[in-house]
Amino acid sequence: MKNVAKKIYLVLIMLFLYLPIGVLIFASFNDSKILGKWNGFTLKWYTQLFENEAILNSLRTTIFLATLSAIIATVLGTLACLTMNRMRKVPKSIIMSITNIPMLNAEIVTGLAFMLLFVGVGMSLSLSTVLIAHVTFCIPYVVLSVMPKVQQIDNNMYEAALDLGASKAYAFVKITMPDIMPGILSGFLLSFTMSLDDFIITHFTRGSGFDTLSTKIYTEVRKGIKPEMYALSTLLFVTVFVLLLLVNKKPAKVTERSKHAKIKKYIAAIASIAILVVGIGFGVTGGAGNYTQEVYVYNWGEYLDPEVITMFEKETGIKVHYEEFETNEEMYTIVATGARNYDVVCPSDYMIQKMIENDLLEEVDFDNISTSDNIGQQYYDRAKGFDPENKYCVPYCWGTVGIMYNKTMVDEPVTSWDILWNEKYKDSILMQNSVRDAYCVALSKLGYSINTLNENELEEATQLLIDQKPLVQAYVVDQVRDKMIKNAAALGVIYSGEAIYMQRENDDLEYVVPDEGSNVWIDGWVILKESENKEAAEKWIEFLCRPEIALMNFDYITYSTPNDAARALIEDEEIRNSIIAFPDNTILERCEVYNYLGSEGDDLYDSYWTRVGAADSE
């Protein structure tokens, strides 16, 4: 009886521990993109995975990084153990605890600390900063696994080797090393594993154009459902699982060793050396290449057809380091602190204004961008709202903010923002998780300017948002798209560009710009003052303004393009004349561009927005 209970308990624990992973693995073999639906077994996510150059690149980086940091950490950690072992007891135990503390420290603290340190000493974040951070957090694991072995070192054996004529170095390598080798090996494997699956510290210390598997998975998953990422995560899990099994495996006690065993040992040694060499080689070839120039691009997530990068690299011989951000504010923090160096960035209107005011931008030399005339003059005119002399920005995408709704769930006509306050749709409403977009909704509903600095108006809008909070299912950014495609919500605030894509995926969705008005936004390319590759950056913009390239991007991201030449190339008449993609002037006249409100204005909005966040949702 007792035994049965014990077994049930164990099974429950196991389920509890492994169920989430099980679901992930299951999903990675599911032919359907939708989680709850089983469409049959497939390996296509895995094959797609290995065709994706960006992912393979991050795989190379990950292996390279893990190998190198594990090697360095193992060497340093082992030396530290040998030195500590010579010390007297008290200082030894003190140092041991000091080295162990970083292991228990919250990773986010360690990551943040590293970032501060690197930025503080003026190191720009790059592969080497990540490497340093990884080596540092791996060393305690090496010490932890090597130290017990070092303490057990049999000095008699070492002396016997000297006695038989061995030099100190030879005796160490031949006698002491094999003794502590199991510890060194498990230290190495542990470090390798830790480096392999680290996300937080890497996230904080990585530079531009640098992705490991974990940061890649993170950025990809943020953008929406990606079964390839399930496959990748499954592979990562399996790798880590196997590595940890290896670490914990106790070698069987050998009483006799045949010639055969010796050969096996050699094969194992050669194999591991081969793996190391391949790992390092991978990293090196992944890092270098035969490019003459390079350009660091910082763009919104899913805001470019990846094929365009390949074409650009092939044509110009310029290596593109491509990075993505999720909000203007995130981008601004990174760029303004100089944590990472970028050349060309694609912010939104008000952010461009802020960057101009803070002297972060370089004037664009339009003479070098022959294709800039493909952008319609009306967009340059609108851009004057934030770039008065059209000196800094080349418009890239534009659109409106509106309501996406599901016709099967909403039966009344949607013409006003008011519907987002309708109790009927409690828990079926998705709001944008960004200050300006949230206030755009509330201020528009109230009939105020979306750039208001009037505290009374803001107070009113804030109250409105707090009142709305219990009705809102979630405040999200990119996930509005996926949730609405999956019929997981009835109404969502969204950018017009997403609407076309969503309608393609789900016929029941419809987009409106409410009658009270809304925001019209423009995202455009700007070149940073700090840029060291201005020429390459200009070439990048020139390339993106070509009609056929702009068309590729339009097809891929479905956001309205300001490129008139590209629009003329759109074959599908319905889309070429779509009022979602290219709203007519009656709609645009109701809409306002965001302005930069100054840092005081930003603070004001932020403080109100914080109040919304802190408010009780019930």
Add this chain to the structure above:
Amino acid sequence: MNNDKLIDLVNISKSYGKNLILDDLNLYVRENEFITLLGPSGCGKTTTLRLIGGFESPDTGKIIFDGKDITELPPNKRQLNTVFQKYALFTHMTIAENIAFGLKIKKKSKSYIDDKIKYALKLVNLDGYENRMADSLSGGQQQRIAIARAIVNEPKVLLLDEPLGALDLKLRQDMQYELIRLKEELGITFIYVTHDQEEALTMSDTIVVMNQGYIQQIGTPEDIYNEPENAFVADFIGDSNIIPATMIEDKVVEILGTKFKCVDEGFGKNKPVDAVIRPEDVILVEPDKGIIKGKVTSLIFKGVHYEMEVMANGYEWLVQSTKLVPVGTEVGIDVDPFNIQIMHKPESEDEEAVALDE
């Protein structure tokens, strides 16, 4: 045996922390000599060997090897090999790899090494153990491999630290015989450590008796056994009757109030001394035919002989004899003058373990 000094320890002192382990030790070893350090546990035997081997350096004094000062020479540069008290086999290697270790460093050919391994394993009676892992062997087997590993290098001097301690009696006697044969064959000088006095007596050319870091006596096994220079040596080398006595004059000693004839001279007149009489030298006779009278108080059978205690003149005499005399029997005690060994009496307790000048 050559009379040249091969190894010479001159005024060696060594302490660990505040503990003085060796105090002004002087000792030399001749070429091809079998010299044994004998003494109780903790007396400094291993320490002495470690100094010779180069694993410790002395606080004062120097070590001369073949006329050269090697005090500062590291172990791997010294032409000697050690069989360690704790075996110190390389646990992650096979037996063959253990034995080949020194030879590989000397860059011997593979066939030479293979031959040596075979030869050495045969010698220590462990043929066929080549591929066993060192830590899968029993203590005794490991000890023999340790010997094999040292011997294949054909060193000038072999240091052996209780190399037979873990073996049973039979195997130990076999190995004693093998070691002596080996020494003769290879012409190696042996410095041997044991606390087994019988082993020391059987194997050595020279025995060094040590106690608490001081050399008590150096001599041939016969000297040490028959003419111990002090009570410690006498006691340590087999059981003895050590009886306080007075030297009346040359060749006459008074033991327990009775005058005995002896052969020692030069102690002066009426001087207090110790008389040493080996148990096997005490002869039991008819009560009236002995020098003094006594009564058997205990009896133990010891295999080759009986061991008895006889109470006579207030002293419990230890007696060994092949003849059984039952407890309670009145007996007379007789001793051949040659078998009475007279020793100076130490003037104080401290002096019991002092360095004796040679």
